[in-house]
Amino acid sequence: MTMPVWIKHAAQLATLASENEGPRTKADMSDLGIIENGSVWLEDGVIKAVGTTKELEQRFSARAKVAEMIDASGLLVTPGLVDPHTHVVYGGSREKEFEMRLEGTSYMEIMNAGGGIHATNRMTREATEEELIEQTTRRLNSFLSHGVTTVEGKSGYGMDLETELKQLRVMKKLQQTHPIDLVPTFMGAHAVPPEYKGREDKFVDLLIEEMLPVVAGEKLAEFNDVFCEKGVFTPEQSKRILEAGKHYGLIPKIHADEIEPYGGAELAAEIGAISAEHLLKASEEGVRAMAKSGTIACLLPATALFLREKAANGRFMIDEGVAVAISTDANPGSSPTTSMPLVMNLACILMRMTPAEALTAATYNAACAINRQECVGSLEVGKQADVVLWDVKNYQELQYLFGVNHMKSVWKNGVQVVRADG
Ligand SMILES: N=CN[C@@H](CCC(=O)O)C(=O)O
Ligand SMILES: [Zn+2]
Numbered sequence: 001m002t003m004p005v006w007i008k009h010a011a012q013l014a015t016l017a018s019e020n021e022g023p024r025t026k027a028d029m030s031d032l033g034i035i036e037n038g039s040v041w042l043e044d045g046v047i048k049a050v051g052t053t054k055e056l057e058q059r060f061s062a063r064a065k066v067a068e069m070i071d072a073s074g075l076l077v078t079p080g081l082v083d084p085h086t087h088v089v090y091g092g093s094r095e096k097e098f099e100m101r102l103e104g105t106s107y108m109e110i111m112n113a114g115g116g117i118h119a120t121n122r123m124t125r126e127a128t129e130e131e132l133i134e135q136t137t138r139r140l141n142s143f144l145s146h147g148v149t150t151v152e153g154k155s156g157y158g159m160d161l162e163t164e165l166k167q168l169r170v171m172k173k174l175q176q177t178h179p180i181d182l183v184p185t186f187m188g189a190h191a192v193p194p195e196y197k198g199r200e201d202k203f204v205d206l207l208i209e210e211m212l213p214v215v216a217g218e219k220l221a222e223f224n225d226v227f228c229e230k231g232v233f234t235p236e237q238s239k240r241i242l243e244a245g246k247h248y249g250l251i252p253k254i255h256a257d258e259i260e261p262y263g264g265a266e267l268a269a270e271i272g273a274i275s276a277e278h279l280l281k282a283s284e285e286g287v288r289a290m291a292k293s294g295t296i297a298c299l300l301p302a303t304a305l306f307l308r309e310k311a312a313n314g315r316f317m318i319d320e321g322v323a324v325a326i327s328t329d330a331n332p333g334s335s336p337t338t339s340m341p342l343v344m345n346l347a348c349i350l351m352r353m354t355p356a357e358a359l360t361a362a363t364y365n366a367a368c369a370i371n372r373q374e375c376v377g378s379l380e381v382g383k384q385a386d387v388v389l390w391d392v393k394n395y396q397e398l399q400y401l402f403g404v405n406h407m408k409s410v411w412k413n414g415v416q417v418v419r420a421d422g
Pocket of ligand 2: 086
């Protein structure tokens with residue numbers, strides 16, 4: 001049994017607690033449930049109490065001696081950040097392509113010439129499970145040191161059953177050994193592998209008839225994702241794959257309208273996807289359809305920045321009533337970062353989201369995008385004791401002092417797992 005932990009005197013405790021259930025929209029995205037001079041009591045891996053320091057002093061005076069006291073004076077305290085969209089398990093890296101893009105070759109040109117996702121596909125096929133575990137562990141450690149305690153991860157650098165299963169099994173193993181909670185998504189439909197060039201529908205058949213049943217049968221994934229993009233999977237193929245996934249109990253997600261407008265937002269709304277990703281080129285009608293269907297927009301401003309593209313119109317989406325989540329998209333090609341704090345900063349700078357909206361998008365709404373809102377994403381009694389202390393005095397400063405990691409310490413299931421030096 002570990003000692004209870006009492007984090008007290010926080011300059012601001014952003015609880016993200018709310019009476020309303022479900023993903024936050026419009027003005028609710030700005031309600032952070034702030035408590036000044038706040039306290040949170042962690043015990044047995046969960047949150048036992050949240051309130052002002054005065055309230056907790058009254059309630060726990062008899063037990064104060066048995067708790068480890070953490071003085072959070074002058075600090076901001078938030079829930080552990082949630083990253084709802086990553087491709088964290090992959091072999092190799094693609095820094096040469098970064099140079100090529102800066103010299104003028106486009107992301108899709110590189111991919112169509114056999115690089116991009118195909119290059120990582122080859123390197124991931126070649127990597128052993130042990131190598132993937134070692135590389136992914138390093139990335140997860142970096143996430144943790146940026147205050148991220150829950151990470152969604154996709155397969156999709158295999159595109160054959162063996163490698164897709166290898167990626168998903170790596171996630172399953174890391175879920176048991178790494179402090180971060182990993183939430184697995186099957187994304188066999190990330191690209192059409194070269195051996196199926198010209199026979200794309202045959203690859204869709206393979207995904208539906210051979211891969212999905214095994215992935216679902218072994219319970220290796222909760223979500224099913226598709227790269228619905230011109231030159232990758234059409235809306236019709238995407239719909240087939242996602243409907244088939246639903247049949248196996250996998251919840252649909254869609255990489256939609258990233259490079260070109262392609263009806264991805266509309267499709268996400270039509271099939272009831274839990275979230276649609278990217279949306280840089282989503283149509284206004286598509287955004288409105290998502291607001292109606294309750295599909296969460298998972299926006300990836302670091303990807304837009306890294307690809308030197310205009311970011312998605314997060315401001316418009318929130319104003320239209322779409323619940324917005326944000327994510328790193330951590331992957332070797334279009335966004336190699338593991339910094340959710342940077343992503344929050346970019347949400348403000350590039351998408352005109354407010355500092356409060358950015359924090360909601362990186363915590364509670366991000367948890368909703370991966371169906372984890374019952375256990376993470378806010379500081380509420382009974383939830384996992386995933387808490388971050390930030391070396392800033394309020395949530396505005398967290399977004400304003402941009403590009404810096406303000407993490408002071410990270411608590412996962414009530415245990416301190418990272419602490420900044422000094
Ligand atoms: N756009 C498709 N998939 C990833 C990129 C993967 C890669 O380039 O390796 C994304 O979400 O950005
Ligand atoms: Zn992605």
